[in-house]
Amino acid sequence: MSLTEKKITQLRHIINNSHHLVCVVGSNMQKENGYPIMQESDWAYDIEMKYGNSPEEIFNTSFYSTRKEQFFDFFRDEMLSKNDPPNEAFKALAELEHKGIIKTIITTGIYSLPVVAGCKNVIELYGSVYNNYCGHCRKKYSLDYIKNSKKVPICDVCHSVVRPGVFLYGEMIDNQVMTKAMEEITMADTLLVVGGSLVSPNIDNFLRYFKGKKLVIVNEEPHHSDVKAQLVINDKALNVLPKIL
DSSP states (O other), rough: OOOOHHHHHHHHHHHHSSSSEEEOOHHHHHHHHOOTTTTTTHHHHHHHHSSOOOOOHHSSSSHHHHHHHHHHHHHHIIIEEEEOOOHHHHHHHHHHHHHHHHHEEEOOSSSSSHHHHHHHSSSEEOOTTTTTTTTTOOOOEHHHHHTTTSSSSSSSOOOOOOOOOOOOTTTTOOOOOOOHHHHHHHSSSSSESSSSSSTOOOOOOOGOOOSSSSSEEOOOSSGGGGSSSSEEOOOOHHHHHHHHH
């Protein structure tokens, strides 16, 4: 039995003995599924060469406020160009939730991959590309409405701009969403962090509220903060989570 297989056996034992397991899904799970992430250097370089600005500069509230047409060109063509279904790692999360093992999934992803995979109790910290709305009258719009729009999507009721239902850089995450996430972390006896390190945005904040005994990390890249965890598996979620089942 390899070291990774031994650790997966340990993980299976931990989750089977958990009473309130909360899973935090980081951006690397989104990347594994073929979707772009801001931290990906090759993608960021290509974007800057094409648009003259980095993804983080474009996906910012100030850029959105002043250059909406350029923002939506980037948003449609680069961020909404993928339509890959959730991979087996996300399906494994849904199965673990269905079995009552995972109580809550907190995700930093914006593509609703856990929800599409079948997860029910999901907290989406940064919103979802599926939840678009008019900034004036608040009418809701589908993802396809944004994809099929020309230049800037306009509300068909009040003719205001239809805003993506995701949080941009420079915006505060909804306080109710953060409070709900922190409450779940506080109740957890086991915290499973998948596809992110403990110093990833917001994940580090959650640790202050975790009072449980078992902290587990599944992330391909090792990090010095891994020492805080009781179990670390440096591998892709796709190679680990389906094997738990």
